[in-house]
Amino acid sequence: MPRHIFDVTALRSYIARHSQLSGIQRVSVMTLARAHETIGADQVWLGHHDRITDSYKVYPYPTETMRGRDLTDYATLCEVLHVSPSLRRLPGLEKYAKRPVKRRWKVLLRDLNARLGNRKYFRQRDLSLEEWKAARTKPGSPREPAAIQKLDQVASPGDRLVLLDNAWQPKGLERWLQHAGTTLGLEIWPLLHDLIPLVTPQYVEDAICERFHEWLTHSTEYVTCYLANSESTGRDLRSFLKLQNASQPVKVVPLAQDIVSGVTQELRVPHAYSAFAEGMTVPEHVRSLTKTPYVLVVGTLEVRKNLWQLATVWDRLRRQSGRPLPKLVFAGRRGWLNNDFNALMEATGWLGGWAELVEAPNDTVLSYLYRNCLFTAKVSFYEGWGLPIGESLAYGKTAVVSNTSSMPEVGGDMVEYCDPHSLDDIEVACLRLIDDPDHRIELEARISRTHRRSWDEVTRDMLEALRSPQS
Numbered sequence: 001m002p003r004h005i006f007d008v009t010a011l012r013s014y015i016a017r018h019s020q021l022s023g024i025q026r027v028s029v030m031t032l033a034r035a036h037e038t039i040g041a042d043q044v045w046l047g048h049h050d051r052i053t054d055s056y057k058v059y060p061y062p063t064e065t066m067r068g069r070d071l072t073d074y075a076t077l078c079e080v081l082h083v084s085p086s087l088r089r090l091p092g093l094e095k096y097a098k099r100p101v102k103r104r105w106k107v108l109l110r111d112l113n114a115r116l117g118n119r120k121y122f123r124q125r126d127l128s129l130e131e132w133k134a135a136r137t138k139p140g141s142p143r144e145p146a147a148i149q150k151l152d153q154v155a156s157p158g159d160r161l162v163l164l165d166n167a168w169q170p171k172g173l174e175r176w177l178q179h180a181g182t183t184l185g186l187e188i189w190p191l192l193h194d195l196i197p198l199v200t201p202q203y204v205e206d207a208i209c210e211r212f213h214e215w216l217t218h219s220t221e222y223v224t225c226y227l228a229n230s231e232s233t234g235r236d237l238r239s240f241l242k243l244q245n246a247s248q249p250v251k252v253v254p255l256a257q258d259i260v261s262g263v264t265q266e267l268r269v270p271h272a273y274s275a276f277a278e279g280m281t282v283p284e285h286v287r288s289l290t291k292t293p294y295v296l297v298v299g300t301l302e303v304r305k306n307l308w309q310l311a312t313v314w315d316r317l318r319r320q321s322g323r324p325l326p327k328l329v330f331a332g333r334r335g336w337l338n339n340d341f342n343a344l345m346e347a348t349g350w351l352g353g354w355a356e357l358v359e360a361p362n363d364t365v366l367s368y369l370y371r372n373c374l375f376t377a378k379v380s381f382y383e384g385w386g387l388p389i390g391e392s393l394a395y396g397k398t399a400v401v402s403n404t405s406s407m408p409e410v411g412g413d414m415v416e417y418c419d420p421h422s423l424d425d426i427e428v429a430c431l432r433l434i435d436d437p438d439h440r441i442e443l444e445a446r447i448s449r450t451h452r453r454s455w456d457e458v459t460r461d462m463l464e465a466l467r468s469p470q471s
Contacts, residue, residue, distance in 0.1 A: 002187075003159040004039055004466070005058055005151075006032055009048040009173050010165035012081050019074050019131045020360050022300065022333070023387045024193050026072070027229070027458075028164040030261055033071040034459040036061050046081070047151060047161065049173045056151040056176040072261045072363065074131045111136065124283045128362060151176070157185030160466055164191050168215035181222030189466060190219065191227040191253075194384025195236040196304065203304035203381060205336060220246040227465060228252045229385045230406035251465040257390030257410065257452035260367045282368045286358060289369070293326035294356075295430070296373035296397075298366065298388035299380075301357075302335025306379045306402070306420050311344055311355060313427045318354045326374050326434065328355040331366060370395040375433050375440060378407065379420045386410045393452055398443035400429045414447045 011028050021029060036044040047058040062080060069076050078084070096103035113121040114132050122129050161180050167173065167190045180186040197204045197212035220241065226248055228234035234252040241248060299305050307330070314328045328351070350356060358365065370376070376392040376399040383402075389410040392399045401411045402420040411417070418429035433440045 001040070001043055003043055003045055003154070003156070004035065004463075005045045005047045005155075005159060005161045005186075006035065006061075007048065007161060007163045007165070007167065007173075008032075008046050008081055009170040010167065012048055012083050013170060014165075015074070015077055015081065016083050018333070018360075019127075020333070020362055021072060023385075024165055026261065026387065027191070027193070027255060029071050029077065030256070030455040031164055031459050031462060032061070034456060035463065036063050038459060038463050045154075048081075049170060049176050051172055054172065056180070057148050058151050058154055059148040070261075074128075075133060123281065128364075131362070151180060152184065155180065155184045155186055158187065160187045160189055162189045162191075162466065166193065167219075168212050174215060174218060177219075178222045181224070187224040187466075188222055189225055189227060190223060191229060191462075192233055192237050192384075193229050194233055194382070195240060196382055196384065198240065199236055200304070200382045203302075203337070216240065217244065220244055220248065223248055225465075226250045227462065229255050230409050232406035232409065233384050253458060253462045253465055254409065254453060255385045255387060255390065256455045256458050257393050258454050259394040260363045260370065260391055261455070282365050286361075286365050286368060289327070289329055289356065289358075290372045293374045294329045294372075295326050295400075296369050296376045296392075297328065297330045297332075297378070298369075298376065298391070299332045299378070300335040301330060301332050301338055301341065303337035303341075304381055305335075306381050307338065308340040308344060309420070309423055309426060310377060310379050311341060311351065313423055313430060314354055315344070315348060315351050316423075316427065317430075318351060324434070325354065328377075329358060329369065329373070330355065331358045331361045331369055333360045366391075367395075370397060373397055375399055377430070378402065379418060379426055380404075380407070381420050383407055389415070390452065393447050393450075396444055396447055398433065398440060398447065400426070400433060412450065414443055414450060416443070 006028075008028070011025055014022075014025050032046075042060070044061040044063075045058050046061055047056060049055075050057050066076075066080065071077055071080065093103055093106055096106060110122075110132055114129060114136070117129065119129050122132060161177070163177075167177070177188055181188040195216075197209040198216070201209045226237055226241075228237050228250055229252075231252055231254075234250050237250050241250070297305075297307070297310065301307060311328065314325075317323060317325050345351070345355065358369065361369065370391060375397050376388065378386055378389050378392075378399055378401050380386070380402055382405045384406060386401075386407045389399055389401055389407060393411070393414055399411065399415045401407050401415045401417055403417040404420060408417065416429045416432055419425040
């Protein structure tokens with residue numbers, strides 16, 4: 001049986017800088033966590049390009065040590081991937097980057113509370129005790145497993161090298177992919193999350209567009225088969241390959257419509273106090289958001305997400321006298337090319353208090369926000385899939401969703417659609433869910449009756465696709 005080597009080069013780089021998973025990284029982690037159960041523990045390996053030694057290292061997935069543990073937990077993930085988080089990027093201290101004295105004081109306080117095991121202290125700061133301990137691990141302390149080897153020592157023709165993250169990002173990786181495919185005879189299977197740098201380059205920085213185009217062009221020289229995360233991405237990829245006269249097949253493996261994965265903190269109290277139990281797992285400022293209805297917007301705050309237009313709609317609505325209006329709550333990391341949105345928020349004081357930001361929420365906070373929102377909004381100009389749409393559905397919440405690219409594949413007939421290029425259309429869609437509770441309830445009932453795709457199904461279908469590259 002062929003060995004399956006899952007490349008974690010980009011994932012290792014990401015978690016060294018961020019303590020919360022973003023969409024693409026979540027796909028990698030959720031698939032890895034399930035693959036060994038389906039394929040067999042001895043056939044699942046992890047691999048990455050080591051830039052220091054310029055070598056490609058591989059080692060077996062640590063099945064025994066992972067029994068009963070959650071790979072989405074930050075400390076666990078760092079342990080499995082042998083990553084030391086950068087001490088320059090301690091979680092929750094980004095705003096003190098230019099105030100070193102204040103930052104040192106905050107570090108001391110957090111270290112003290114970590115030694116005392118004071119989970120409440122970290123909860124109030126949008127962190128977990130485990131995240132802080134992982135971030136304070138001294139560089140170099142995660143030791144490489146004894147079983148680590150170089151790819152050339154263990155690889156056999158027909159083994160599969162699977163790239164679930166952004167394979168085009170890590171510098172130096174491509175040469176090893178070409179070596180694995182053309183010299184060692186491995187099958188190379190990259191998962192394409194989108195072709196946004198080529199299809200809609202106006203939403204991406206120039207350097208990224210150029211790098212992505214160069215990688216995708218060269219990849220046709222060694223890739224066995226491409227995986228795509230949606231029919232939309234599959235169509236974009238097939239169009240590109242046709243222009244390149246490339247013959248590789250493209251297999252579509254749709255992603256999940258599942259709940260946020262890493263929610264581990266629970267208080268056991270009588271059902272009558274379930275709101276108390278749920279609220280005690282999140283910081284006070286997050287819990288206070290539920291005092292009024294709100295619409296939730298999940299994702300990195302970047303230009304492609306079309307946040308300026310959505311916020312402009314809310315700015316118009318809040319000025320209409322007598323209209324009941326929920327707040328607009330953004331949950332995500334600050335991103336790029338988002339000057340228009342940032343300027344609007346600064347000029348209006350976050351729409352006079354009608355909009356709020358929960359920055360870089362962990363999975364427990366994100367789950368809490370989903371459970372308690374009125375509905376969600378995803379009005380992006382373009383997506384490769386749209387995980388937050390599926391997550392919203394998994395929590396029984398409908399959404400206002402763009403009618404472009406992959407998003408109708410995720411939302412089905414369970415959401416309200418809009419043209420993301422039209423302020424009026426976005427407004428009409430939002431008002432339909434705000435002003436017509438019966439319609440919203442009907443969509444929620446439709447959600448409850450509809451089968452939603454799980455991460456188990458995603459992993460099963462992906463592994464099935466790997467077994468037959470030419471079909």
